[in-house]
Amino acid sequence: MISIPPNVFIRAVAVAGMALLGGAALLSAPQDPATASAPRVIAVVAKRFTFQPSKIDVWEGERIRLVVSSADGVHGVQIKKFRVNKLVPRGGETVNIDFVASTAGTYEILCSEECGEGHDSMSGTLVVTAKPNPQ
Numbered sequence: 001m002i003s004i005p006p007n008v009f010i011r012a013v014a015v016a017g018m019a020l021l022g023g024a025a026l027l028s029a030p031q032d033p034a035t036a037s038a039p040r041v042i043a044v045v046a047k048r049f050t051f052q053p054s055k056i057d058v059w060e061g062e063r064i065r066l067v068v069s070s071a072d073g074v075h076g077v078q079i080k081k082f083r084v085n086k087l088v089p090r091g092g093e094t095v096n097i098d099f100v101a102s103t104a105g106t107y108e109i110l111c112s113e114e115c116g117e118g119h120d121s122m123s124g125t126l127v128v129t130a131k132p133n134p135q
């Protein structure tokens, strides 16, 4: 029978343990911010009877997060093409609206909550521009 000196055994366990820790650290390493697909965050304020900004420009395929708050009463944000329809409460609390601008085009941003006399004319514009082909 081969006997292993205790100090060698301990050293082997320590090395194996560090290798495991190293592997785990690699797996949980944060993504490079340049390649992470974080959404583009756009703050929008809804107020009688406009959205500000009234025109939002994004690229086709971009992940978008609208962070919407109301400057007065309850409003709604609707972009039919991207199945967006969310209430924005009174009081300034923000609502996150996440979607992917998957198709190029010009789309209406509508208020989906009856908010007063100018409600029917309360709209904004989302312009989704196709990315130029890389040559």
Ligand SMILES: [Cu+2]
Binding pocket: 075, 076, 111, 112, 113, 114, 115, 116, 119, 120, 122
């Ligand atoms: Cu409205």
